[in-house]
Amino acid sequence: MTSSYMNEMQTPQKVLLGPGPSSVHPRVLQAMSMPVMGHLDPAFFQVMDDVCEMLRLVFHTSNKMTVPISSTGTGAMETACTNIIEPGDTVLICRNGYFGIRLGDIAERCGATVHLMDTPWGHPVDPQMLRDEIKKLPALKAVGVVHAETSTGVLSSVKELVEVIHEAGALAIVDAVTSLGGHEVRMDDWGLDVCYSATQKCLGAPPGLAPISLSDAAMDVVAKRKSKVQSFYFNLKDLESYWNQTRAYHHTSPINMTYALREALRMMMEEGIDKRIERHARVAAGLRAGVEALGMDLLAEEGARLNPLTTVSIPEGIEDGKVRRALLNDYDIEIGGGLGEFAGKAWRIGLMGESARERNVFALLSALETLLNKEGYEVAYGASLSAAQKAIATYGE
Numbered sequence: 001m002t003s004s005y006m007n008e009m010q011t012p013q014k015v016l017l018g019p020g021p022s023s024v025h026p027r028v029l030q031a032m033s034m035p036v037m038g039h040l041d042p043a044f045f046q047v048m049d050d051v052c053e054m055l056r057l058v059f060h061t062s063n064k065m066t067v068p069i070s071s072t073g074t075g076a077m078e079t080a081c082t083n084i085i086e087p088g089d090t091v092l093i094c095r096n097g098y099f100g101i102r103l104g105d106i107a108e109r110c111g112a113t114v115h116l117m118d119t120p121w122g123h124p125v126d127p128q129m130l131r132d133e134i135k136k137l138p139a140l141k142a143v144g145v146v147h148a149e150t151s152t153g154v155l156s157s158v159k160e161l162v163e164v165i166h167e168a169g170a171l172a173i174v175d176a177v178t179s180l181g182g183h184e185v186r187m188d189d190w191g192l193d194v195c196y197s198a199t200q201k202c203l204g205a206p207p208g209l210a211p212i213s214l215s216d217a218a219m220d221v222v223a224k225r226k227s228k229v230q231s232f233y234f235n236l237k238d239l240e241s242y243w244n245q246t247r248a249y250h251h252t253s254p255i256n257m258t259y260a261l262r263e264a265l266r267m268m269m270e271e272g273i274d275k276r277i278e279r280h281a282r283v284a285a286g287l288r289a290g291v292e293a294l295g296m297d298l299l300a301e302e303g304a305r306l307n308p309l310t311t312v313s314i315p316e317g318i319e320d321g322k323v324r325r326a327l328l329n330d331y332d333i334e335i336g337g338g339l340g341e342f343a344g345k346a347w348r349i350g351l352m353g354e355s356a357r358e359r360n361v362f363a364l365l366s367a368l369e370t371l372l373n374k375e376g377y378e379v380a381y382g383a384s385l386s387a388a389q390k391a392i393a394t395y396g397e
């Protein structure tokens with residue numbers, strides 16, 4: 001076999017309807033192609049300040065410590081845990097899917113005594129169950145919860161959960177990787193202590209940055225640690241210095257990703273945060289109606305369904321990989337397969353950020369109708385499209 005590295009890179013245009021990354025608007029890609037500046041150039045400091053100011057608006061917070069971490073979402077999970085948790089601390093992690101499991105793993109690696117509260121996949125974390133669980137535990141430092149579980153398509157009521165967490169005097173660490181920009185996240189009103197996200201989902205930028213925000217109380221906990229944060233790269237004290245204080249070098253910022261995030265956030269401000277959240281809800285209502293018209297079951301509990309991500313049960317007799325491959329190769333549409341417990345059983349359809357458009361719902365449903373009929377799963381042509389069209393047209397009535 002000959003190597004292909006001397007060939008020009010082929011990057012075919014795909015419609016990204018998986019669990020992330022989502023499609024990126026040309027304006028954002030164009031911003032990324034602007035000349036590289038130095039990370040200590042005052043002109044770049046202005047870009048940084050713009051990004052932080054808009055991130056505060058999206059998180060609905062006045063937290064000074066609101067910055068994008070140079071990493072994907074997992075780096076923000078590490079940042080949250082390594083800075084808040086010290087060896088010997090007791091923490092509780094709510095697990096109702098794959099990313100709760102990951103959060104528990106990261107907390108354990110910080111040397112904490114980690115208690116795990118499991119909820120069956122497909123269901124939200126129950127505040128009363130959390131209250132009962134917390135009562136059984138000794139002094140808790142923090143509780144971790146995933147707002148939008150991308151593996152199951154479930155949204156938990158973070159506002160209620162945080163009330164319970166605060167009754168116990170613990171800090172709330174909230175994963176908003178799939179919710180920020182696609183569902184309401186009100187950091188200050190809901191009293192979140194630490195909240196993080198990632199750029200490649202509802203924020204509309206490529207993968208590569210992970211916004212995080214910490215309340216003053218949470219930053220105080222970081223400042224009063226007995227032990228050094230074990231990660232140099234993710235230690236918030238130095239990051240705070242670079243982003244908000246002396247601008248002292250800590251690591252070389254991913255300059256062009258920062259341009260991308262600035263432009264993606266600017267587009268969100270132009271659209272309006274609430275309008276954007278409503279757009280996610282409207283197209284998700286269309287997708288859900290269309291999928292149900294195809295006779296397929298939704299896996300997330302009714303009333304707790306995510307808008308940016310819908311989990312669909314794969315009909316019996318339908319080969320997961322074959323359909324997803326055909327969607328990708330013949331229709332240029334990417335959807336996601338199941339993760340963990342849902343592997344091979346579910347499709348994960350994302351409508352996030354720039355991908356959350358009516359046209360994508362119709363393109364996907366019409367492709368699915370064709371492919372499912374080809375595979376012997378008979379559906380009436382046009383049925384899912386008209387159900388989706390109706391749900392979208394009547395949304396909010």
Ligand SMILES: Cc1ncc(COP(=O)(O)O)c(C=O)c1O
Pocket residue numbers: 019020072073074075077099146148149150151175177178198207
């Ligand atoms: C809820 C949630 N948390 C964390 C992550 C990890 O983010 P990343 O893959 O960007 O590292 C993801 C990624 O899909 C996610 O959906």
